[in-house]
Amino acid sequence: MPGKIDARLKALNITLPEPPAPVASYVPYVVSGNLVFISGQVPLSTQGLQYVGVVGKDISVEDGQAAARLCALNLIAQLKAACNGDLDRVRRCVKLTVFVNATPEFAKQPEVANGASDLMVEVFGDAGRHSRAAVGAGSLPRNVAAEVEAVFEIA
Numbered sequence: 001m002p003g004k005i006d007a008r009l010k011a012l013n014i015t016l017p018e019p020p021a022p023v024a025s026y027v028p029y030v031v032s033g034n035l036v037f038i039s040g041q042v043p044l045s046t047q048g049l050q051y052v053g054v055v056g057k058d059i060s061v062e063d064g065q066a067a068a069r070l071c072a073l074n075l076i077a078q079l080k081a082a083c084n085g086d087l088d089r090v091r092r093c094v095k096l097t098v099f100v101n102a103t104p105e106f107a108k109q110p111e112v113a114n115g116a117s118d119l120m121v122e123v124f125g126d127a128g129r130h131s132r133a134a135v136g137a138g139s140l141p142r143n144v145a146a147e148v149e150a151v152f153e154i155a
Contacts, residue, residue, distance in 0.1 A: 005087035005123065012122060019077040020044050023141075029082045031154075034091075036082045040099070040149040041074035042141060043067040051145040056106035059145045064108075065115030068098055071148035072116035076123060079152055093120045093130040094151040101140040101147075109134035116148045 009016065020041065022028055029038045043050045043066075051067035053059045059067070076087070083089040098113035100106070113134035120128035130150075140147050 003086060003088035005090065008123060008125075009087075014073070014123070016077045016080060017044075017046065017073060019081045020074055028078050031082055034153055034155070035094070036079060036152045036154055038075050038078045038082070038150045038152070040097075040147040041071045041078065042144045042147050043070040044074060045070060049142055049144055052143050053145055054101050054103055054143075055112060055145050056103040056108075059101075061108050061111050064100060064112035064145050067145040068100075068112055068115030068148055069119050071098075071146050072096075072119040072150075075116075075148060075150045076119075079150075082152075083154055089154045090124060090127060091153040091155055092127045093124060094153055095131045095133075096120070097133045097135065097149045099135050099137045099140055099147045101138075101143065101145050102136045104136075104138075106136060109136050112146060115146075 029036055055064040080087050098116055100109045100112045
């Protein structure tokens with residue numbers, strides 16, 4: 001029987017991807033007590049990397065937001081794996097850190113980060129409200145526009 005969060009995902013017409021496998025020497029998440037620390041996720045879809053380029057040069061703010069949202073979908077997929085398939089165990093999104101591959105003069109990191117933040121609230125409601133850092137980066141792995149890491153509290 002699907003849980004409340006799975007039903008909300010379905011109502012939002014969101015299908016979670018398979019959790020991406022790590023591409024280097026790390027694990028996708030660590031569960032410590034009631035916290036899940038999820039490694040940085042990039043905008044990877046079944047078609048491969050999406051939104052490759054520098055925000056403010058090659059990529060618009062709106063596409064940067066879409067990149068952050070795709071990263072957040074991958075975060076939720078990792079979170080579901082960490083919860084043994086039961087997203088109803090999620091008590092709260094504690095913190096997101098959003099890295100934006102941007103030009104030195106770019107100053108709209110918060111707007112790009114909203115792509116990830118808004119998705120957390122759409123999916124988890126008030127439990128999706130979180131603390132956050134939105135950080136400009138001189139480069140990101142594989143030249144993607146965004147990377148997002150997260151901490152969640154689970155039951």
